[in-house]
Amino acid sequence: MLKTQNTPQHLRELNSLFSFIARRHDASRVFDDFLTLVICCLARQTQEEWYLDTIRKYDEDEINNLTKMFATLLIIYEKSLRDEDWIDPLGEYYEELAGNYKKQGFGQFFTxxxxxxMMAQFTIKENDFGNHINDCAAGSGRTLLAANKICKGNYYIAQDVDHVCVKMCCINMAIHGLKGEVHHMNTLQNNKPWNSYIINHDWHKTKTPFIYKTKADN
Structure with a gap:
């Protein structure tokens, strides 16, 4: 459990809700399951089986906390989007957990x-839209979010070997309104993706986050 005073202010409510669930479950599993549930909620009823398979291990109080975690997450995103900036609350909280639960499956740290x-300012030009922008080791998708802040209207492609990172990247891209795809794959070996996700394919019509999973879990 993360101590409140050691948690960034904007993540404290999320941490309190998470800690309640992590008392009875493995923390890394809870985080991964939460990402899955968020994706299922943004999948517009296309992932009901995955949702039910994930949620069934939690009791009623824990499910209520997972629901509140999702609402809290959306509030965090909304404030940043209102300020016309980007934010990665999932990656930020994941790093906090990695420092606290060193033996429970956490191990990623992000740029x-x-x-x-700064990297986006060096490589992306304002009003140069209509391009395909790729990050072959995307992590939680931060470099793509930074690129989109400078110039919107590009198509973003992300890959990562870690499925937890892939899920965070999908959620970040979807809620920030990026259009593109995210692949769970080993880019160095150039293998076929284990899972692929299409992000916001109809954003121009709906302005509503959408994640479509094109392959079933292995």
């Missing part, structure tokens, strides 16, 4: 926001 913004 700091300032460096992502």
């Amino acid at each position: 700091p926001k300032g460096i992502c913004d």
Whole structure:
């Protein structure tokens, strides 16, 4: 359990809800399951079986907390989007958990926001839209979010070997309104994806986040 005083202010409510569930379950499993449930909620009833298979291990109080976690997450995103900036609350919280649960399956650390913004400024031009932009080791998708802040209207492609990272990337892209695809694959070996996700394919019509999973879990 993360101590409240050691958790960034904007993540404290999320941490309190998460900690309640992690008392009885493995913390890394809870985080992964939460990502799955968020994706299922954004999948517009196309992943009901995956949703039910994930949720069944939790009791009523834990399910209520998972629901509140999703609402809290959306509020965090909304504030940043209102300010016309990007945010990665899932990756940020994951790093907090990695430092606290060192033996429970956490192990990713991501490029700091300032460096992502600087890299995007070096490589992306304003009003140069209609391009395909790829990150072959995307993590939680931070470099793509930074690129989209400079110029919207591009198509983003992300790959990562870690399915937890892939899920975070999908959610970040969907809620920030990026259009593209995310592949769970080993880019260095150039293998076929184990799972693929289409992000916001109808954003121009609906302006509603949508994640479509094109392959079943192995």
